[in-house]
Amino acid sequence: MKFAAAFFAFYLVLSGNAHAAPLTFNTALPVSKNEYILREQLVVNRFEGDRTRTSLVSTVVYGVSQKFALFGTLPYANINTSTGNTSGFGDTRIFGRYTVYQNDFQGGTFRIAPFAGAKLPTSSNATGTASWDVFGGLVATYGSVDWELDAQLSYQINNQANQFEAGDISRADVSLQYRIVPSKLRADTNSFINAVMEANLIHAGQNKINNVTNLNSGGTTLFVVPGLQYVTERYIAEIGLQIPVIQDLYDIAAANDYIFRTGLRFNF
DSSP: OHHHHHHHHHHHHHHSSSOOOOSSSOOOOOOOTTOEEEEEEEEEEEESSSOEEEEEEEEEEEESSSSEEEEEEEEEEEEEETTEEEEEEOOEEEEEEEOOEEEEETTEEEEEEEEEEEEEOOSOTTTSOSOOEEEEEEEEEEEESSEEEEEEEEEEEOOEETTEEOOOEEEEEEEEEEEEESSSOOTTOOEEEEEEEEEEEEEEOOOEETTEEOTTSOEEEEEEEEEEEEEESSEEEEEEEEEEEEEEESTTOOOEEEEEEEEEEEEO
16 A cells, blocks of 8 residues: 555656646656646736736646656736736747756655756737847756655846846745645545745846946845645646745835746646
């Protein structure tokens, strides 16, 4: 019985079927060859004052091989302010992730995967930028029967377009997903609930307009992210709230009140 339950959880980790993963960033766990993952996430980003950005973020993942996966993300955003609303598609992100280290052992796995890609200007200026930008980083995952730990470092280089250049973005992320229901796996277990706790440390450089630095932009924010996941073999339902606990911003740069996230992930 214990072996069967442990095998089910380990199967979710290694098979490429739906498995626990961070709410706010990527994982190093695999996507099976020729399989797809579809993720739909609703993101409500509330800023101080009267500005709210609500986005439906669609992500498709394709397993090229057991080590290499391709990702594509396209958001549709609505920006609501006291002066009106604007809606439209945001910028597309396309990147690849390749596993360079893999250690599978009884009851778990440890993997390291670099990733790199580009942000394409598919939006209007109101819902994105007109620049072609590049980004990359490294993600590591330790997955076991009872819990999973993910950590990521990334950097995005933003370029100039239409006399505007957003500041570069660097970030460090960590996520722990721990199974709380059921407390012990059984042979007939086919789903479980994870408690999630994440932290995002994000630094945005100052923007430039006509090559002149905007002193009212950029800064560093630390978010903590409590959340829940319902995990089955083929889909995950998730919810979380990014809470800013430290905001060290330049001058009067816009601060976050919160970022709410909820969504579904399907494997097929």
